[in-house]
Amino acid sequence: MSIVVDLEELAEALGRHPTAYLLLSGEERPHVGEVLVSMRDDVLVVERPGRTASRTVPDRPHVTLLLPPAEAGGYSLIVDGEAALVGDELHVEPSHAVLHRRPREGSPPSATGCGNDCQPLP
Numbered sequence: 700m701s702i703v704v705d706l707e708e709l710a711e712a713l714g715r716h717p718t719a720y721l722l723l724s725g726e727e728r729p730h731v732g733e734v735l736v737s738m739r740d741d742v743l744v745v746e747r748p749g750r751t752a753s754r755t756v757p758d759r760p761h762v763t764l765l766l767p768p769a770e771a772g773g774y775s776l777i778v779d780g781e782a783a784l785v786g787d788e789l790h791v792e793p794s795h796a797v798l799h800r801r802p803r804e805g806s807p808p809s810a811t812g813c814g815n816d817c818q819p820l821p
Contacts, residue, residue: 704776704796710738712796716766716776721789723782724759725751734789736764743780745789752789756782762791774798 704712719736722729735746743764748756756762760783766776777799780791 700802701797701799702774704778704798706741706793706796709743709778709793709796712776712798713738713743713766715769717769718767719745720765720767721745721748721752722763722765723752723755724761725755730755731765734764736766741792743778743791743793745782745791747787748784748789752782753784756784756789764791768800772800774800 713736719734720731721734721736722731724730730751732749732752734748737744737746745752745764752762760781762780762782764776764778764780766778768775775798776796778791778793778796780793780795782789782791784790
């Protein structure tokens with residue numbers, strides 16, 4: 700089940716998720732690392748990205764940030780974007796964001812007919 704997040708509301712959504720993981724295409728395999736992320740203007744800022752991110756982002760700038768739910772049963776925030784190194788920070792220009800979780804048994808049907816409380820993505 701996914702709900703599109705308007706990029707203008709991303710800073711607010713970000714504030715509800717205390718943990719973030721940066722997912723990127725590594726040199727030999729995908730790479731995931733826990734990061735500190737904040738929003739500055741319309742850009743996500745990853746403070747002190749790791750060695751792998753610093754090394755691979757210039758050649759593979761498409762990244763995903765995964766922010767798990769703060770509470771059991773909540774939605775994860777998933778943000779896709781294009782990253783660039785700026786000094787000792789990684790700046791991610793978001794292109795798409797969704798709140799996502801697997802369907803829960805007993806969730807009320809949606810008005811869109813896709814089952815449970817899901818929302819069809821455009």
